Structures are given as structure tokens and as C-alpha cells.
Amino acid sequence: MKAIRFTLCSVLLAAFALPLGAAPAEMPVNTFIGTQDEGNTFPGASAPFGMIQVSPTGEHYAGWHYSDARIRGFGHSFLSGAGCWEQGGQLSVLPVTGSIGPGGDFDTKKAESFNYKRYAANYSHEGEVGQAGYYKVQLTSYGGITAEATALTRAAAERYTFAAGISSGHVLLNLGQANERHSVVGSEVRVLDERSVEGKIVTKSFCGGAQYTTWFRMVFDRPFVANGIWDDRGGWPGLKGPSQQGDSRPHGVWLTFDLKNGQAVTAVSAISHVDAEGARINLEAEGMAGAKPLTFDAMREKAQAAWQKELGSVRIEGGSNDDRTVFYTALYHALLQPLTGNDADGRYRGYDGELHAANDWTYYEFFSLWDTYRAQNQLLALLRPQRSRDIANSVLKIREQGGWLPRWGYANFDSNVMTGDPVTPFLVDLWRFGALKGREREAYVALRENAFGVPPSRIRAQGRAGNPNYLSQGFVQYDRGFVSKGMDIDPHHGASATLEYALADSSLAIMAKALGQAKDGHLLEQRALNWRKVWDPSVIDAPTGQRGFPRPRVLDGSWFTDLNGSYDPRAERGFHEGTAWQYQWLVPQDVPGLAAAMGGQAKALQRLDQFFDYDVVLADPSAVRRSWVVGAYSYYSQFRYNPNNEPDLHAPWMYTLMGQPWKTTTVLRAAETLFGNGPGGVTGNDDLGTMSAWYLFSALGLYPDTPGSGRFLLHAPRFARAEIDLPQGRTLRIEAPEAKPGERRFVQSVQWSGRPLSRVWLDWEQLQSAGTLSFKLAPQPDTAGWGTHGRDLPHPPAGM
Helix, strand or coil: CHHHHHHHHHHHCCCCCCCCCCCCCCCCCCCCCCCCCCCCCCCCEECCCCCCEEEEECCCCCCCCCCCCEECEEECCECCCCCCCCCECCCEEEEECCCEECCCCEECCCHHHHCHHHHCEEEEEEEEEEECCEEEEEECCCCCEEEEEEECCCEEEEEEEECCCCCEEEEEEECCCCCCCCEEEEEEEEECCCCEEEEEEEEECCCCCCEEEEEEEEEECCCCCEEEEEECCEEEECCCCCEEEECCCCCEEEEEEECCCCCEEEEEEEEECCCHHHHHHHHHHHCEECCEECCHHHHHHHHHHHHHHHHCCEEEECCCHHHHHHHHHHHHHHCCCCEECCCCCCEEECCCCCEEECCCCCCEECEEHHHHCCCHHHHHHHHCHHHHHHHHHHHHHHHHHHCCCCCEEECCEECCCCCCCCHHHHHHHHHHCCCCCCCHHHHHHHHHHHHHCCCCCCCCCCCCCCHHHHHHHCCCCCCCCCCCCCCCCHHHHHHHHHHHHHHHHHHHHHHHHHCCCHHHHHHHHHHCCHHHHHEEEEEEECCCCEEEEECCECCCCCECCCCCCCCCCCCCCCCCCCCHHHHCCCCHHHHHHHHHHCCCHHHHHHHHHHHHCHHHHHHCHHHHHHHCCCCCCCCCCCCCCCCCCCCCCCCHHHHHHCCCHHHHHHHHHHHHHHCCCCCCCCCCCCCCCHHHHHHHHHHHCEEECCCCCCEEEECCCCCCEEEEECHHHCEEEEECCCCCCCCCCEEEEEEECCEECCCCEEEHHHHHCCEEEEEEEECCCCCCCCCCCHHHCCCCCCCC
């Protein structure tokens, strides 16, 4: 794997030894990180927060896996790191050679000839390039074809260079097939002239979600000399359409190019979720130069310059080339989403299905809130405050136009995937970070509606479906038969939903009190303690002897028991993608209360040690691949830390919150070994940048505390120095001269802007004021020093 990594990134790694004050170096990105082991990232090209992506598709349900044997085509819409199936790859384009006609290589008498599983191309990883804004791969089928891709926000370009001596080549536009499990339910295509094609693709998406439409327009840099359309009856040479298909039937267009005047064919494309006019407007705005399509090299230069500007806003010093590549690829992945939703003219399709306009701001789509509220949301607020303001506005527009706040917003509908109440901590944090300035009251009304009610049955949103019982009895009942509007619903996972609701209530309480809603604030603070309603002190984990765990309750209030009358805290019943062992730590709003429920702080810390297999990973950090990681989706029957999934992402900082910050450092340095400069460099789904954002915070020495608090917990950084650009020309500097990636160094003391800092956190306002955060590190921890005294730890609000 090392040789592959060197090939991918060597071009970018020339100037990394420069000090931070010198001329900026390129920021290295390896887009293959996460394309294996169910990281579900894509290696192809995208702009920051781009609407369009161009990347290969293969056998994998999410689009691409590094081990896929063949490339079926290059799709034009992808999510990065999501765990659901049906998530993009539509408008699959592949260059080919051979004869098209009756009895030909592509037999127009047989529709099966145009199935991408049949015509997919072999390829080679040798020489493959995956950089921010640029992708290149060599197809070894069809005489050998070099495929390249680049992308701006709303337009992309592909260049296909056929082998020397090939006199003609074809480009196949497959509308009827997308990713392996992304169902195309309808499509339409029209050949406009000798250079242009447009159409639309209707798909049913994301864990069985609703239908949505992608319009596209593609223009070529040279005329095609022949064309045809295929459908479920075979191929139709010379037809220009319009042609329509439905019910996942074969459908597409072939375009034939005369290669005697050059072997390269460039296609420039744009998509829209609004209409065909939107795709044309986007193409004109970003893909054309006058009346001609932008050249591939010109678009690539723009795309890569945009990425270097984005990535260059965070500068690190120290570490190897691999260390830097992992860091900047994580930053790259964290800045891919949410996706731009409005066209260049401002129009977007809202959750009411109608067209709306975003004037002087950007409307965003695709909100993986259950994941991103834990780390990626806070990272964007810190690095991209203007985008965060637009993101907050977009979420409020969803409520205004769709009738309710979203849970997992996909395109212009709520997929209702996942459970709990993620939108509340998500928006409350954005309020705390100033992203809702001027809209605080509107946001609070929306959040209160969500926290105290349920959506009407006539709309798609589910909201807090467990609220009726939660509001009356203080817990969400465990009821697998509860009727759902989608794949997931809170009563199917009642115990974890209760914990998520209580955390959301704690954050909303902070907002309520700050906005003068004292009565609400007091009530919500009391509801933030509802985690105790699902805490059963009698439960014993037999192998460890630990007593007291969260446990699901059924509607009448009794504890759930399995068929044999027992309850196992390592079982998944009542918990979403986890067990009681993982979810027991989801109480950052009441750490003293949680410790007391575990028998006191000493016993809670002992339980943390068992959870992290602390002595083993202290002796050998690489042991995490035995102690923690079982498989990408091995959420259940586990009692260890699960670094592949979100419910216990914050758990390393529970040590800090209980006065043992050096153990947080030990755990973080061990967890960071799971992030590497290769396809397997993300151990589980990256979840729209969430795991990448977690890594960035871990490496920088900051991590967001409980939602709404505005606190960022401190720990030993991975790198010797970092600079983060803030608004209005300010710079946050983080210095830890003794830090060395791959080696543990523990915090001895901390200074903020030259003054000693004994407490274990900085507030949002301190970070925004800029300054220098200085850590003094040592090889051995001071177990009675920094961060070990109760006065230096955050405390729950007075009402809790």
C-alpha cells in the first residue's frame, strides 16, 4: 500500500517542510482514503460543498469500493461516507470502443448489450490519481482509455483520451442505471444537436426514501458524428428523442466521435434538482466560456485552486507526509457537504415540492443530522461561519416549506432515517455560535414545536415520534411494532431515543433561558434528566460485574426482558446501532449524575477503563484493531468503544470530564491509528464528514462539549503547531512544541494568550477572539496536575 500512496500524493508533497510563515505549500489530499472497509467515500472529483460530483461506480452499494473489479461508469451525483444504499451514481457515463449495430459489440438487437454490468471496463490502480478536485484512472478495456474528471460547484468536466490509432470512439450515457442499489424509476433524454444532450432521471433514494429528480445537460468540445438511443427493446441508431422510460428499464444514449483529429473527447456537464432550465443555467454559469465549453485544464485549474484556498485556511506543522495527507484529506472530506442545493440563479426545490429562491445566500441540501451534530457541524461553524449561517437558514427553510424540522434531509424530502432528535442539538449549537443571529426567535419557535409535539400525519416528517410517551412518562417506549413513515422510528429504539431526547432537551434549555423563556428552560432542564428514567441499577453485565445500565422500557413502564426473562446490556434491543455499553456514556449534560449512577466517580472511571480496554491500548495503541474494531457494521453484542459509529464518539472526553485528562490523550492517540493514508484509512462510514471532523478535532487539541454549552474541551494536540483562519483576518494558533505524531505526549500545562489556563475548556467566544493556545507536553502524565481538580471541570446547569 505504501507504493500506492506515494504514487498518489508525491506530486503534492514537495514543500511541506516550510515554516507556517513562509509561502503556502500545497495541501495534500488522497481521495482514496475511505474507499475501503465501508468508509463509503468516493475517489472522484467534487468542489467544496459541490452540487455535482464525478466518480466511478462499481459493485458496491454506495457507489465504489477500492477493490471493485470493474468500472461501470462515471456517475454525476454522490454522497461521501453515508451508510444507506441508494445514494447516487446517476447519469453513468463510460467511454468505449467497438461496433454498435446488429450483431456488433453493442448489439442493437439486444438490450442486454447496454447493461453496464456487461460493458463495464477493467481498469488499473497503477497511475491512478485522486486529488482534491481532480481524478484520473486508466481503463484497460477498449484498447486503453485514460479517464479524467474535475468539478466546480455546479458544473463538471470529464476528459476521455482514447488510445493512439483508434479511429473512432463512443461515449455511453446510461440513464437507466445508477449505483448498485440506487433505483432509477424513470428517465427522459433528448439529443439537442451534434454536441449537446439533456435529460432527467427520477430515482427512489436513500434507505427506501422518496422519489426525486435530477436534470442534466452535457455538452462536448467536438461534434459527435453519430448517435443512437437504447431502451428495453434494443438500440435505435440515429434517433434524437425525446425518449422516455420508466420502471428501472434500460435507457441511454450513445455518441460516436471521429478521433482522426485528436484522441481526447471532453464533456462538460451540469445538474439541477429544479428543472432542465436550471441545468442549462448552471452549465452556462460555470461550465462555459462564451459559447464554448470550458476546457478541461481550465476547469481543473479553477477547481484545484478553490480547494487549495479552502484547505489552506488550516495550516499544520510537524509530522510526516502521511500524517499531513491524512489530516488534509479529513479536512477535504469534512468540507464536501452539505451540498449546494440552489442553482446559479438562486432557485431551489423546497420540501413542499415548489420552487423557491435563495437571494444572496446559498441553500444547502443533504443533512445527515444524526451524524453531523456531534462534530462536523461545530467544525464548519469554526472554519466556515458564513456557510454555517446559510446552513442554519436552510434548515429553517425546510421547516417553513415542509412543515417540520428535518431528521435526515435528502434532496427535498426527509428520509426519516435514524432516530432521536438530532436537529435540536444541531440548531442550538449553531445558535450558540452566532449562526442564527436575527432569527433566534424563529428558530426557538421551530425547535419548541418539535420538542413539545409531533408532526401531523399528512406530512412526511416524523419528528419526535416518541414524544407522546416521553412527555407523559419521561421515556420513549420500546415498541418494534410502532408504525413508521420510513425505515426508522424512535419507539423501535426506545432506550437510545430517550437518551438522545434528553441530550437535545439539555441543549434547548440553554437556548430557552438565554432567550428569556425561563419556564421552558426549567422544564427542559428537568427533562434533560430523563436519561435516569431508562437507567436500571439492577442490570449486571455478567462478564465484567458492572452494575447499572440504560435499559429499554415498554409502554406500561415495565423493563424490557428477553424471551428467557433476562436482559443483556451487550444486546442491541432498544438501541439504534449500538448497545447499552456504548450508549451509557451519552449523558454529557450530567456527568456527575452519571458517575453517581455507576457507583461513584472512581467506579465510573474503572468502567471507562474496561470500555476502552485501557491497559492494553496503553501498552500497544495498535491493539485497537483487536480490542475495538470488529467490523464496519459490528454495532451489536459489543461492550467496547466503537470508533466506527457516532453514539460514543464523545466517550474519550468522559475521562477529561471526570478529572483524568491524560487518559483522553491515550485513547485519542490510539484511535488515530485507525486513520491512515490508504483506502482503508477510515474504519467505518465517514458519514458526510463526521468521522473526518472527529479526527481533525482530535488532532488539533479541541473537541466540542455538550451541545449548546459553547465549550470546547482541550487535550494534547497531535501536531506541533496549527493555525486556523477566522473571520475578519483573525488567526487562532495552537502550539504544542513537544508534540510528535505517533508518540504520546501528555498535557502538563496550558496557556491561553500568554496566561495560565487551569480549566479544561475554552468557550466559543474565546476561540472567536483568536489568540494563541499553548500546550506544554511531557512523555509522562501528571496525574495530580492540569485538569485533575474539580474546580477546573465544567459543571451541569444549576437546574440539573
